[in-house]
Amino acid sequence: MLNQDILDKLEKIVGSSRVSWQQVDLVTHSFDATQRQCMPDVVVHPTTTQEVSQIVKLANEEKIPILPRGAGSGFTGGSLPVRGGIVLVLTRMNRIIEIDTDNLVAVVEPGVVTAHLQRKVEQLGLFYPPDPASKDFSTLGGNVAECAGGPRCVKYGVTRDYVMGLTVVTPTGDIIQTGGRAIKNVVGYDLTRLIVGAEGTLGVVTEIILRLIPQPEARKTMLVAFTSIEGAAEGVSTIIRGKVIPTTLEFIDNSALSCIRQAGGDLGLPEHTQAVLIIEVDGASDQLDPQVARIEELLAPLGVLEIRVAATQEESEAIWKVRRAISPSLRQLNPHKFNEDIVVPRSRVPEMIRALEKISAHYNVPIVNFGHAGDGNIHVNVMVNLDEQGMRETVEKVLKEIFETTVALQGSVSGEHGIGTAKQPYIAIELSPETLGTMRAIKKALDPHNIMNPGKIFPELNPESPLPLLENSAV
Amino acid sequence: MLNQDILDKLEKIVGSSRVSWQQVDLVTHSFDATQRQCMPDVVVHPTTTQEVSQIVKLANEEKIPILPRGAGSGFTGGSLPVRGGIVLVLTRMNRIIEIDTDNLVAVVEPGVVTAHLQRKVEQLGLFYPPDPASKDFSTLGGNVAECAGGPRCVKYGVTRDYVMGLTVVTPTGDIIQTGGRAIKNVVGYDLTRLIVGAEGTLGVVTEIILRLIPQPEARKTMLVAFTSIEGAAEGVSTIIRGKVIPTTLEFIDNSALSCIRQAGGDLGLPEHTQAVLIIEVDGASDQLDPQVARIEELLAPLGVLEIRVAATQEESEAIWKVRRAISPSLRQLNPHKFNEDIVVPRSRVPEMIRALEKISAHYNVPIVNFGHAGDGNIHVNVMVNLDEQGMRETVEKVLKEIFETTVALQGSVSGEHGIGTAKQPYIAIELSPETLGTMRAIKKALDPHNIMNPGKIFPELNPESPLPLLENSAV
Numbered sequence: 001m002l003n004q005d006i007l008d009k010l011e012k013i014v015g016s017s018r019v020s021w022q023q024v025d026l027v028t029h030s031f032d033a034t035q036r037q038c039m040p041d042v043v044v045h046p047t048t049t050q051e052v053s054q055i056v057k058l059a060n061e062e063k064i065p066i067l068p069r070g071a072g073s074g075f076t077g078g079s080l081p082v083r084g085g086i087v088l089v090l091t092r093m094n095r096i097i098e099i100d101t102d103n104l105v106a107v108v109e110p111g112v113v114t115a116h117l118q119r120k121v122e123q124l125g126l127f128y129p130p131d132p133a134s135k136d137f138s139t140l141g142g143n144v145a146e147c148a149g150g151p152r153c154v155k156y157g158v159t160r161d162y163v164m165g166l167t168v169v170t171p172t173g174d175i176i177q178t179g180g181r182a183i184k185n186v187v188g189y190d191l192t193r194l195i196v197g198a199e200g201t202l203g204v205v206t207e208i209i210l211r212l213i214p215q216p217e218a219r220k221t222m223l224v225a226f227t228s229i230e231g232a233a234e235g236v237s238t239i240i241r242g243k244v245i246p247t248t249l250e251f252i253d254n255s256a257l258s259c260i261r262q263a264g265g266d267l268g269l270p271e272h273t274q275a276v277l278i279i280e281v282d283g284a285s286d287q288l289d290p291q292v293a294r295i296e297e298l299l300a301p302l303g304v305l306e307i308r309v310a311a312t313q314e315e316s317e318a319i320w321k322v323r324r325a326i327s328p329s330l331r332q333l334n335p336h337k338f339n340e341d342i343v344v345p346r347s348r349v350p351e352m353i354r355a356l357e358k359i360s361a362h363y364n365v366p367i368v369n370f371g372h373a374g375d376g377n378i379h380v381n382v383m384v385n386l387d388e389q390g391m392r393e394t395v396e397k398v399l400k401e402i403f404e405t406t407v408a409l410q411g412s413v414s415g416e417h418g419i420g421t422a423k424q425p426y427i428a429i430e431l432s433p434e435t436l437g438t439m440r441a442i443k444k445a446l447d448p449h450n451i452m453n454p455g456k457i458f459p460e461l462n463p464e465s466p467l468p469l470l471e472n473s474a475v
Numbered sequence: 476m477l478n479q480d481i482l483d484k485l486e487k488i489v490g491s492s493r494v495s496w497q498q499v500d501l502v503t504h505s506f507d508a509t510q511r512q513c514m515p516d517v518v519v520h521p522t523t524t525q526e527v528s529q530i531v532k533l534a535n536e537e538k539i540p541i542l543p544r545g546a547g548s549g550f551t552g553g554s555l556p557v558r559g560g561i562v563l564v565l566t567r568m569n570r571i572i573e574i575d576t577d578n579l580v581a582v583v584e585p586g587v588v589t590a591h592l593q594r595k596v597e598q599l600g601l602f603y604p605p606d607p608a609s610k611d612f613s614t615l616g617g618n619v620a621e622c623a624g625g626p627r628c629v630k631y632g633v634t635r636d637y638v639m640g641l642t643v644v645t646p647t648g649d650i651i652q653t654g655g656r657a658i659k660n661v662v663g664y665d666l667t668r669l670i671v672g673a674e675g676t677l678g679v680v681t682e683i684i685l686r687l688i689p690q691p692e693a694r695k696t697m698l699v700a701f702t703s704i705e706g707a708a709e710g711v712s713t714i715i716r717g718k719v720i721p722t723t724l725e726f727i728d729n730s731a732l733s734c735i736r737q738a739g740g741d742l743g744l745p746e747h748t749q750a751v752l753i754i755e756v757d758g759a760s761d762q763l764d765p766q767v768a769r770i771e772e773l774l775a776p777l778g779v780l781e782i783r784v785a786a787t788q789e790e791s792e793a794i795w796k797v798r799r800a801i802s803p804s805l806r807q808l809n810p811h812k813f814n815e816d817i818v819v820p821r822s823r824v825p826e827m828i829r830a831l832e833k834i835s836a837h838y839n840v841p842i843v844n845f846g847h848a849g850d851g852n853i854h855v856n857v858m859v860n861l862d863e864q865g866m867r868e869t870v871e872k873v874l875k876e877i878f879e880t881t882v883a884l885q886g887s888v889s890g891e892h893g894i895g896t897a898k899q900p901y902i903a904i905e906l907s908p909e910t911l912g913t914m915r916a917i918k919k920a921l922d923p924h925n926i927m928n929p930g931k932i933f934p935e936l937n938p939e940s941p942l943p944l945l946e947n948s949a950v
Binding site: 343 | 575576577578579580600621622624628629633635636645649650651652653655656657658659660661662663664665666668669671672673677688689690712715716718719720759761762765818819820821822847850851852885886887888889890891892893894898902905906907909910911912913914916917918919920921932
């Protein structure tokens with residue numbers, strides 16, 4: 001696809017040291033957190049918006065696919081070069097340009113690692129809430145592309161809620177500014193939020209203006225052990241209905257707990273614990289105990305075996321250790337994991353959990369559920385051995401049934417991981433042809449040659465290759 | 476433009492009692508809160524999404540302009556039928572379909588009056604924060620179209636931050652659902668937020684899913700009188716930098732205060748008061764006094780004459796009376812008011828205020844400034860007598876200079892009123908041709924015949940009619 005002339009032009013734009021088509025570099029940039037691999041033709045490391053613009057202009061003229069990429073930690077194949085082309089690695093654009101403590105604003109390049117910014121602003125008493133599990137290596141550009149979430153979204157919202165403005169290189173290579181540093185802005189269409197979550201299909205983000213908030217004075221972690229899954233699931237909407245909005249409200253079911261136990265983890269939980277909620281509240285120091293007391297009062301009727309409230313940072317860490325022990329322990333059940341990040345309205349969590357139990361029993365396939373139940377976002381882990389005969393087909397049926405149930409309960413097939421390639425086969429369960437058609441019309445208007453991260457989100461743009469089932473490994 | 480055949484078809488869709496081309500109905504729907512009038516050809520009152528879809532399909536086939544309209548309380552001409560056509564009055568679609576206390580969600584039709592929903596949810600201990608000054612008559616559909624704001628946005632954000640999903644009739648008459656009831660949703664492009672603030676140019680909103688939050692336990696109002704405008708302006712970012720986020724942070728300059736005095740208002744303020752901040756904090760009852768104390772401490776060095784903290788609801792009302800007295804009193808200065816809702820980063824408010832004083836002195840035109848300074852959103856009122864010779868040209872220069880200064884200070888020409896027709900001449904001061912081009916490409920892709928609220932936002936779509944200066948009368 002790429003002749004020497006194009007490679008020469010790329011070298012002219014960024015210098016030869018930042019262009020590579022050596023096998024080792026192509027392989028390095030051929031995969032993400034899914035188990036799939038697609039080889040690019042060339043890897044380019046731009047360092048400025050101008051360079052990105054020139055590269056995209058070239059790609060647009062030559063009709064070459066172009067793939068913006070950060071850490072490659074996405075779970076749905078969003079950064080896979082499924083049609084080859086140019087991988088545009090943005091990790092060298094990793095400057096924190098400004099932290100404006102007067103206006104509570106940070107200006108960053110897309111390659112900044114999420115946790116790096118968080119640490120920097122916390123030193124100034126400020127707070128950047130979005131906290132995807134991959135925050136120690138994921139980049140803010142990737143967070144913007146996928147509209148990343150995390151456990152703290154119950155109270156603080158998702159990446160979208162913190163993006164005030166962007167510099168974007170459009171699919172035709174133009175450089176545009178969207179939004180800005182002012183808190184209110186109603187001048188023309190909200191391009192900022194159109195780009196957030198568009199999975200890199202509408203342009204390359206080269207600068208991000210982020211809203212910060214004051215750091216909460218203190219936080220408190222509690223773990224609640226329940227006699228039944230039902231009780232814990234009911235607990236989620238009981239808390240919200242009780243008008244307490246915790247920072248974090250994580251759910252862990254009994255199969256996840258037994259995986260941890262089988263992996264040798266000592267949870268110190270009461271014997272008959274069937275499910276656990278991990279709850280964190282934050283705010284002014286003297287507001288934490290009243291919130292904890294209110295939550296205890298709300299949960300009491302739901303079959304509570306134990307409530308553990310962390311008194312120290314170490315005790316809080318011990319509680320979070322339970323949550324973090326889940327993912328590594330799941331392979332106890334079976335070697336292959338299909339993790340889906342469905343989301344339903346909070347009050348439908350109990351129904352969803354019941355439905356998942358039924359699907360698990362019906363197909364005789366273990367399904368482990370845990371995750372950000374406080375916003376209805378459940379990580380559903382279908383654990384299988386794909387070497388078993390017919391298992392691939394079974395998993396396809398199981399996933400389809402899970403997504404259909406989710407949508408029937410007014411939910412969404414992806415709460416924070418996006419569609420990428422992995423969920424293309426299921427997007428039409430949620431979106432009507434007219435809604436998809438509206439999105440496609442926007443894509444076509446802004447990217448007439450379909451060069452910008454092609455083959456993502458829209459199943460119809462990929463008719464020639466029905467996508468294989470993807471196994472992924474979300475945390 | 477509309478022949479009998481089309482009128483017959485409209486009557487067939489909604490029934491003859493809900494279609495009118497009588498002069499009285501046309502006149503009634505020919506203006507909004509600007510001082511401009513444009514006659515439509517026919518007024519239609521649909522009551523269902525299906526009816527709206529059929530009407531839009533007809534308009535699209537016949538290439539007739541179609542104007543969704545709520546209360547017509549907009550300040551920038553967004554609901555003016557500048558090219559005639561069908562005015563689609565949505566005020567009869569005014570049902571609150573559901574208030575879901577489990578998930579803190581309300582589902583409403585677009586004709587619901589903002590304050591009506593607020594009162595309903597407050598009875599349930601819930602809170603819908605956006606509070607445009609027109610909330611007692613503005614509709615939620617209009618709020619969505621313009622992404623309405625209000626004083627409480629400092630802490631709670633704007634309409635966009637509360638819209639979870641929409642039912643939209645696209646410009647080709649398709650019915651689509653965007654977003655949904657789940658808090659997280661990253662399935663395809665964020666059409667919800669593309670429609671919010673698009674001023675009815677991308678479709679007709681026929682149902683709105685709104686996020687609610689628990690009602691704060693209590694609030695407290697304070698008024699701070701300053702010896703200088705500078706001190707009050709500095710106070711705004713001093714408070715935010717001090718990591719206090721009040722609910723409301725309103726600024727009133729000395730010319731506004733003297734207008735109230737001239738109109739006979741007794742403010743009971745210290746004699747040499749040059750500017751005032753009205754500040755409201757909310758939260759748990761026992762968290763109010765600490766916030767008030769912290770604000771007092773932060774403002775003390777800035778030339779404070781008096782701090783009045785309301786101890787009762789009546790005292791709070793008395794403070795807000797000062798704020799509400801401004802608008803009616805401005806005509807003391809001159810008969811004609813040009814109100815612009817510029818917004819700058821909070822820390823630039825003092826510079827902006829200084830620049831406005833200079834512009835006022837240079838052109839010898841009174842400019843009165845007040846408004847939502849807590850988010851940098853200042854209502855700039857240029858008070859003139861248009862009967863004076865050359866005044867129209869002077870105002871044009873003044874406004875242009877105000878907008879250029881705003882953008883130079885990293886601000887935006889509209890914080891909450893939108894572009895409509897009134898700000899078209901100035902949009903290019905803020906947006907580059909490439910950014911405008913991207914927006915136009917989306918408009919063209921979704922509305923190929925340019926029937927949906929044509930002649931709004933984009934100056935280029937209106938080349939034949941350079942727009943007259945609009946006088947408006949914002950609160």
